[in-house]
Amino acid sequence: MNPASLQGFRHAFDDTGKFDQTDCGSGEGESCSVTPGITDLGDTATSRNSIGLIEMILKDPARLERLIRRPDLQIELIPRFLSISFVSFAFFGVAMALVFGAASVWPQLFPIDQYLAHPNGQLLSFESEGRVTSLAPWLNGDAFRLTFAYAVGLIAATGICLPSLYFYGLLAGVRMTVMDVVIHAVKSKAVGAVTLVGILPIYAALGLAVAIFAFPVASRDFVLMLGLILPFIAGLSGTASLYRGFSGLTDTMSAERRPYRECFLRRLVLSWAAVYSIITPVLIFTLWQKLQG
């Protein structure tokens, strides 16, 4: 630290007339626009509750990345992220059940082993049962099975893939604990869940249009299938969050390793995301199909 240079800077700013004053009315708004006031949530207990975390996910991801690296808070944050994810995915299940009920169709699932034995068959079909009301899925339990399969499947798949993420991190030379891996995984899950809740109203409008207007069957099935894969579309934001989080962990690498290990780590994280994207739909489908009977 050079006190003389700091003193020089201080004097430089004593007389601001030395620099051209920017006229905010001249159209050069960018340089004098006030940075949108992101509320300084700080690391208080209030900011760490579930609502505070959702705000941080939406408004200040950089602060969230710093927060999850504090070892003393990880034990508190992991269940909160899980609760955000669980509630969001349950909300998604409920919304999808409402869309299917409004469209008077319900997906029928067929066992994977039968599909593999007879490739000409199908895994899933939308059967219109001609229900009088849209409450039938709730009365016969189909809606709860759908909600359970998605809420549990999406999160449990993270747990199944967790050891591989830890090993990938070790392979890349990142110095991290299992808790670090868990917190990054559940954080990215929560980010994807919040994104899913965000895009759900858009899809719900599309789904209701299917219910109200006489869409061709192929178009109707396409829209309904889009709804079933919506968590994976929203999950791209979770993948991006995981990628960012692990990229930040490269500061734990030694300086000489970092240049050639950083790229390797990022590729491993993307590989893990690909593996997760394969395992999750299989798990959800299997759970749902077994519950349906």
Added chain:
Amino acid sequence: MGFSVTVFFYLLIGLPVAVALWLNDRSISDGRLFRCLTAPLFWPLYIPLLFASPAMSPQSIMKVDSKIRSSDEMSSMITKVEAELDTALKSLDGWSENALADERSRISELRIAWRHQADSIRQLDRLLLESSAPTPSQSSDPALASMGATSESDQVVPKSVIPHEESRSQNLQKLKRVRRQLYEDLMATLAWVRELVTMIHLAKYTGAPASRAVELVQQIAAAVEGLSKVNQPAA
């Protein structure tokens, strides 16, 4: 192995994890209930919580001595300074993007260096707490020490031990001075960076040339050299 058998074994592992979580967390809260209800389903995510070091649990943090509690203030200060630094560096976009290009790695090193220094201070705090003399009056009163008696137990300390105790006490005093110096250096560096951060904002909004941003970012990055000298042992 069929699906139902898989689910059976999965839940068989999950239920003890749920019980362990219930017993491990003595707080009465909705969070505790949520953790225990979801543990059978998501136990792979909860097992690391069970094996986490007791020192990391929120309850154990509350029991930390005030000296170590002040070290958590270091974490808060570092987090705050990093947040301000991030904001300032983001504000370079559209004004002086190149200022950061050459200094990015040094600024990353700076973040590591002040965290490393904070860890060193915490380690010294723990060491000093563990090593602190049981009777402060003994170390401060040479007359009492020369009599070979303690003030608490009236046990007679052999005179051959006294010089070693005095030397030990002096070493502890030196450690305290080292700790104080490390702390002051860390706080000075953080304050230095905070001041430079405000200068970046001031430069931007007063229409300073982009070269000013380059100089300020270089000054921030140069702070890592001061911390690196502190962290390296003397040759």
